[in-house]
Amino acid sequence: MKAGRASLGAQSLAVIALFCAGARAEAQGTAPVAPETLPSSDAAGLDPTSDMAPLPDLGVEWPTTDDAGIVPSGDTPSKADKDAETGADAQAEQHYQIVIDGLDDAEGLSNETRAGLRLRFDSLSALKEGDGKGNIAQIDRRARQDEELLGELLRAAGFYEATVATRIERPAGGKLRVVLDSDPGTLYTLAAIDLPGIDAAGDRAPEVRKALGLKIGDPVDADRIAAGQAAVTAELGREGFVFAKVAEPELTVDHEAHNAALSMAIDPNGARKFGAIRLDGDRLFSAKHIGRIARFRPGQPYDSARIEDLRRALIQTGLVSAVTIKPVQTSDPDVVDVSVKLEPAPPRTISGALGYGTGEGYRVEASWQHRNLIKPEGGVTFRGVLGTQEQTLGAILRRNNYKARDRVLTGQVFLSHLDQNAYEARSVTIAAGMERQTNIIWQKKWTWFYGVEFVASKEDDTVKATGAPRSRQYLIGALPTGLTYDGSDDLLNPSKGYRLSGRISPELSLQGSAFGYVKAQVDGSYYQPVTDRVVMAGRVRLGSILGAGAERIAPTRRFYAGGGGSVRGFGYQKIGPLDVNGDPAGGRSLAEFSIESRVRFGDFGVVPFIDGGNLYAATLPTFDNLRYGAGLGVRYYTSFGPIRVDVGTPLNRRPGDSRVTVYVSLGQAF
Structure with missing residues (x-):
């Protein structure tokens, strides 16, 4: 196509000047002023008290309403209405609403395309940008711009014969209505698709062609064609054609047949x-x-x-x-x-946390970390905890991507003091291990860990039968190992799938004499969506200690139940056998379950739940005398995961159990 040429006369230049002045005036909230015709005499000879020369008639009139209250955009008012150009009605701020007619009944316009078209119009609309107010001249100018915009959007969607007309209505006693009457016309479709040069891709050509995502008969939609071009470029890169070139799409439109032929040249430039x-x-x-x-x-x-x-x-x-x-x-x-x-990036981080749990009290945690102190990726963290029931000070080494991708080497040294209802323990722990990690970006199906742990501990508890206090010292060596399968769809907020994990820890304990035992635990959870807003979730946990009696095993190594990550409604470690003083004694076996319904409303949700479980002195759980807790949780869903607040109550409480417990944490309960 050849562009025609045209010359602009003096009056046309004046119109352009008036339009530019109007644009500046609209931005300043004032009416445009026509340029004054200056006399040809020298500026020094001007008389500032003399009358201004009359303004030239440029033929640009303000729009006025007809008897029906309609402002036909672009109509020329009568001579009697010219005074309205500078009158109060033309200059006064008007409030308006925008109406688009003709899109809902357009043949061939899919709901998806219609929604996308409206969304794009809203983001680019001059009327929308005007925030629903302006004087008549401003509204008319915005309407003309949006008339052209809507036409372009329709043509980009494949409606090459689309027409749009604008009118402004003034209902009696109401705000102005700016109506864009659209007639999309006939939808143009693809009659031919040609990718010249694609054969040079050899046996990879079919995959590249498939990536285009277009076929004969599809709408001539500019967005889909641009997306297809990007997909072809990406697929060529995935197939090894790193220096491939994809030309801009070319369309040959046949207005009589209402279709178009698409051509997009490809130069694979050899696989590498x-x-x-x-x-x-x-x-x-x-x-x-x-x-x-x-x-x-x-x-x-x-x-x-x-x-x-x-x-x-x-x-x-x-x-x-x-x-x-x-x-x-x-x-x-x-x-x-x-x-x-x-x-x-900055390698050092200082962090802190403050928390509270019913039965656990307050907890303040602070840490300092250097993520590359031992290169490469050797992060060292110094961590301290000061709480009602825990005081801890220690150091952790974490070597990420150690010898292989996603493999982590860990080492830690901790001094801790735990003052629980079940025991009081002062311990020194030295541990090392290897693990395959999972994270939010790359959630792994399979993860594992293995390691070694040495603990020197002085632990105070009571004799279960008599309640007599006692203090014992332990030296414990353990070889913890675990394997996890994660078939869920999200690490912090799963809505479907399941998870299954197992942990086993052979341990050797020296207390008076040496003895050994094996501690094992299995966890499983399942997630089933019911509707778009409701997910049912369930969890089961089973544990067992084989090879030694509960009284011989160090109190810190026994099983305990109750709390936010166990049976909600009960305090921390408040479920299971008690000594004669009513303090938890721990157990050799464990059984727990949880069922909850996760109901979401936008960024918020509610979670009714019921939990159950108990501890047993026997090697294997007998499932007798289960303790039940129920309650309601609230969730606030953020970009990094849900914030959880659960309130629970025991259904079969014992004397001394709290009637209400509260838990706050990040992520779902399981």
Whole structure:
């Protein structure tokens, strides 16, 4: 197409000047003023007291309403109405509402496209930007802009013959109504789709063609075509064509047949393989360590999805604020190296927490962490807890991505004092382990851990039968191991699927003489959506200690039940066998269950629940005399997970049990 040329005369230039002045005046909330025609004499000779020259008639009139209360946009008023140009009605602020007619009945306009069209119109509309008020001139100018905008949006959606007309109505005693009458016309569809050059992709061509997501007969929708172009580009990168070029889509429209032919040229430019990792700039990590994190190896086919995975994994370390990754052509035409540039993030963190739980009292926790004190990714944390029932001071080493992706090496040393109803313990703990971790970004199906633990502890409790106080010292060695399968859809707020985990810890205890036992626990949970707003969730926990009697086992190593992560409605450790003083004695076996209904309303939700469970002196749980608690929870859903507040009460309380308990935490109860 050739663009025509036209010259602008003096009057046209004056109209443009008036339009620009009007635009500035609208932004300042004043009426536009026509430019004055200055005399040709020198400015020094002007008489400031003389009358101004008459304004030229530029032929631009203010809109006025007809007898029916309608302002036909663009109509020229009569000579008798010209005084309204500067009158109070034209200058007064008017309130208006916007109505779009014709879209709901348009043939071929899907509900999804209609909703998207309205959303985009609202975000770009000059009338919407005007906040529903302005003088008549401003409203008319905005209506003209929106008339053109709606027409363009309809054409982009495939309605090439769309027409839009605007009118302004003034109902008696009401605010103005700006009506955009739209007639989308016939929907144009794709009659042909051609991707010249795609055959150069070889056996990968079908996948690239499939990524376009368009077929003959689909609407000529600009958004879908642009999305298809982006998808083709991404698929070429995933198939190894790192330097591929995808031309801008070209449409040949046939107005008589109401269809169009789409052509989009593709130059795959040859498939490549991964080469070496190169570092550019700050060497926060070595190339070897980045290679451990990457899910690709030299010689494998290039895949842009694996490059994006590496970028996210580097950000996930917490040590990187920005990552730039680029393919670099090597001397081998089939190989590209990967250039990585890292911008370091602040490595130190100070954090604190304050909490309260019924039966547990207050708890204040503070920590200082250096996430790269021992390179690479060797984070050291010093942590302290000061609470009603716990005082702890310790250090933790955590080496992320140790020898392999997502593998974590841990080591810790703790001094602790626990003053529970069941016991009082002063302990020194040294532990180390290896684990495969899961997180919100990469939620793993399978995770595991294994380790070693040494505990030296002085523990005070009572003899269950007599209530006599006693104090004993323990040296304990343990080999804890665990395996978890997570088939749920979300780490902090699951709505479907299930989880199953098992933990086993062979332990050797020295108290007077050496003896051994095995502590085992199994947890399972299931999540079932009922409606879009309601999810039913259930949990079961079973535990057992084999090889030693409960009285011989250190009080800190026994099972306990009750509290926010156990049976809600009861205080912490308030379920199970009691000594003659009414204090918890712990048990060798455990059985618990929970059922709750998670009902969500936007960012808030309510959760009615019922829990049950008990402890037993026997090796295996007998499921007798279960204790039940029920209550109601409130959830506030944030971007990082729900904040939980649960209020529970025991249904079969014993003397001394609280009537109401409160629990506050992050994430669902299970």
